[in-house]
Amino acid sequence: MKKRQSNFELLRIICMFLIVAGHVTWQTKFSYSELNLVHRVSIQSLWMGGELGVWGFTLISAYFLSGSRFKLKSLKKIWGITLFYSISIYMLLVVFHVIPINPKDALKSFLPVLTGNYWYVSAYIGMYILVPYMNLVIEYLNKKDFQKLLITLFVMFSLLPYMKNITVITNNNSVINLVYIYFIGGYLRKYNDDFSKDKMKYYILSFIGSLVLMLASIIVIDFIKPNHWFAFLTTSSPLEAIAGISLFLIAKNITISYNEIINKIAASTFAVYLIHCQAIFFPILWNKIVRADQWQSVPYTVGYELLVACVIYCGATLIDFIRIYILKTYLKFKVRFVG
Numbered sequence: 001m002k003k004r005q006s007n008f009e010l011l012r013i014i015c016m017f018l019i020v021a022g023h024v025t026w027q028t029k030f031s032y033s034e035l036n037l038v039h040r041v042s043i044q045s046l047w048m049g050g051e052l053g054v055w056g057f058t059l060i061s062a063y064f065l066s067g068s069r070f071k072l073k074s075l076k077k078i079w080g081i082t083l084f085y086s087i088s089i090y091m092l093l094v095v096f097h098v099i100p101i102n103p104k105d106a107l108k109s110f111l112p113v114l115t116g117n118y119w120y121v122s123a124y125i126g127m128y129i130l131v132p133y134m135n136l137v138i139e140y141l142n143k144k145d146f147q148k149l150l151i152t153l154f155v156m157f158s159l160l161p162y163m164k165n166i167t168v169i170t171n172n173n174s175v176i177n178l179v180y181i182y183f184i185g186g187y188l189r190k191y192n193d194d195f196s197k198d199k200m201k202y203y204i205l206s207f208i209g210s211l212v213l214m215l216a217s218i219i220v221i222d223f224i225k226p227n228h229w230f231a232f233l234t235t236s237s238p239l240e241a242i243a244g245i246s247l248f249l250i251a252k253n254i255t256i257s258y259n260e261i262i263n264k265i266a267a268s269t270f271a272v273y274l275i276h277c278q279a280i281f282f283p284i285l286w287n288k289i290v291r292a293d294q295w296q297s298v299p300y301t302v303g304y305e306l307l308v309a310c311v312i313y314c315g316a317t318l319i320d321f322i323r324i325y326i327l328k329t330y331l332k333f334k335v336r337f338v339g
Helices: 006-027 037-044 047-065 072-095 103-110 119-140 143-163 175-190 197-224 238-252 260-266 269-276 281-290 301-337
Strands: none
Touching: 006 047, 006 238, 006 260, 006 269, 006 281, 006 301, 037 197, 037 301, 047 119, 047 175, 047 197, 047 238, 072 103, 072 119, 072 269, 072 281, 119 175, 143 175, 143 238, 175 238, 197 238, 269 281, 269 301
């Protein structure tokens, strides 16, 4: 088996941590009106990483999938691990009397992909099913036409939504957004030589610049329309697009030899998402366990949020390590005593 490059695996880890940290802010009911501007913006800024993580995570998949064949086995694996964690977490919540048995909750947990209770998984699987057809488009488009396609997609999904254009699908949590990102990842792979290491300073500058502009957008909107402070922190945001692509290119051009520890941790990044985003557990985690709003008045709120994100990330990773260990032990037992 070919060993995965650790630079991309490290990016997976960073992206998933950004998603978890972003969720701490997004899912907590902070009373922003009670906080001064600096404190308020420091908390809100964590959500920049939430969508940045989605961009980075999807670009990695797109970069490699656009150069490979559709594999039903991979699709089954994604669906299988999603079912495992969704059902297992629901059953534990019921067994320990955290929640009562409820047909609606059971349906969400036993059919998580079909009911869309992991929006990213449902959108990702939808994107994955389209991979063979998108790859045909990527293969046969010449460079000029490919660039025209990307510009068209950028205008449709990153610019027009801000003009309230009702003819454009603006739902940030859909397969449409991932298809948009997929074509960008496919372009980066097809014309890989155009994005070489000697342009690293431009990638870094565009990454920092987009972050600064997103931060500025939070500050400005906090004054104009406080309830919409996240307007430029969505998956469709042109600033998130620039930041995500720049971060990906930085990681692509950093040389990190195979590192077993990084790769093992990265192998559980998807599980981190599945565990902390389980539909029934998700509100319980934020409203009854984390309760970050109780720390909103202290000066180190962001520090607390990052600590919470670390605990969730490490805890979920440890759980998946145990799952992998048990599965490997079972398979070895099966081969030795059954096969």
